[in-house]
Amino acid sequence: MHRKILYCIVLALSVGLIMPTDGVAQESATIQATATVISAITIIGTNNLRFGTVLPGVDKSVDKASIGFAGEWSITGNATAEITLDFTLPDSLWLADSTTGMRVGFSSTDVSYDDETGGGQLLPAGTLDPNGPGVGNLGVGGTMLIWIGGTVFPRLTQTGGDYSADVILTVAYTGS
C-alpha cells in the first residue's frame, strides 16, 4: 500500500516537471546612461562703467577702450565654445532714492571683445552691438574679455547726486 502511494507521488512529480509547459522565464540586464559635463561657463564683472563727475547739460561719453572707466566682464568656459552674449541695458541711471533719473545710451559700437586673438582693451579682437544679442567663441584658452562704453545725457536741471544702474551681460553656450 505504502509503495503504491510512493509510486503515485513520484509519478506525479515527474509528470509535472517534464510537462512541456511554456512557463514564464525572465531575464534582466542593466546598462549605464553616461555623460560628461565639461567646464561650466562663468562670467564675472571686473570693472564698473564709470562716468565720473558729470556736469548738468553736458553729455559725457566713456569709450570702451578707456581702461578703468569702461565696463569690463571676464568670461571663462570650454575652449573655443560658441556662446551667446545678451546685454540688458538701462535707459537711465538713478539716484539712490530712485526719484530722479539721468538718461544713458549705448551705440552699436560701444562694446568690444577679446577672444585671445586681440591685444587687450586697446587692441580688441572686434566690436559688438550691445543693443542686440551677439554670438562669439571663447578663445583657445577658454576665455573672453568684454568691454562696454556709453554716454550719459544730464539735463540742465539735473539734480546733483550719485547715479547708478545695473548693466547686465548674460552668456550661454550655444552647443556649437
Add this chain to the structure above:
Amino acid sequence: MLLGTGFADHCRGQNIIINNDLTFRDMLGGVPKVVSKHTAGSAAEFLVTGTAGAEVTVDFTLPQYMYSSGYTLQLIFTDTDCAMDSSATPDQSNPGYNDRNPWETQTYRIGSNGLTIWLGALALPRTNQQPGDYTAPIVLTVTYTGS
C-alpha cells in the same frame, strides 16, 4: 536525467547581451543633447537571444536623472525613443519595430538572430551644471509570454 530534461523544457533559456551603453559623451552646461536611438555607438543597444519565434515582453526601468557626486542631470525618454528589430540583419537606421514607447511594455517575437533593442534619450544639463561624469542605470527586463 529525467529531472534535468524536464527543467530545460519548463524554463526556456534566454539571454540579454549588452552591446552599448547610452552614451552622451561631452556636454556643455545649458545645452541639451539628444542621443537618437538610430545613432550607432551612442544609443543603448541590447541583444536578446532565445527561442526563435517565442513571444516576449520588454520592460524598461528608466531613470529620471544621471548622478555625479550628489549632483543631478535630467534625463528625458520620449514615447518614441525605443526601437527593435528581430530580422536576420538588424538595421539600427531602419528597424522593423520603430518609434516604440520605452515607458510601456512592448511585446515582440524573437527572431532567428534574436531581438535587438535600441534606446535613445535627451539629457538636459542646467546652465550652471556642475562639471563631472554623470551616470545612471537603465534596466531592461525581458519575459517570455508563453505564446
